[in-house]
Amino acid sequence: MVKDENGGVTELLCTYDPQTKGGYAPDGRKVRATLHWVSANHAISAQVHQYDRLFNVPYPEDVAEGNDFISNINPDSLHILSECFLEPGLADAKPGDKFQFERIGYFVVDPDSKPDKLIFNQTVELRDTWSKIEKAQNQ
Secondary structure: OEEOOOOOEEEOOOOOOHHHHHHEOOOOOEOOOOOOOOOOOOOEEEEEEEEOOOEOOOOOOOOOOOOOHHHHEOOOOEEEEEEEEEOHHHHHOOOOOEEEEOOOEEEEEOOOOEOOEEEEEEEEEOOOHHHHHHHHHOO
């Protein structure tokens, strides 16, 4: 990586090995990572809504004395990413169309989307954070 004086990444220096496409190498080499990228020159702009858990606790009905379930609502349950760059093939997406975004999850086009202002809502994320939290608490 090449970084600027503030530590921001300005350039990636890398090579492409077509034999490792898909994470596997026929000669047995281990592929450590696969980069997914979208050309900034060809990308379309969109808004993406990602959702976190609605409550801060696993069982919101188990409230402390004097509190109700509303006090356990997660104020950060919605993350709106306003300037996302997406594959140009998504330009014709219509409300209700469903897509998988690599390594993130599944998304559906919002009913309020317009051709010049696409909005994608996350329906399922690929990582289940709550199951990891519950597993750690039960050990």
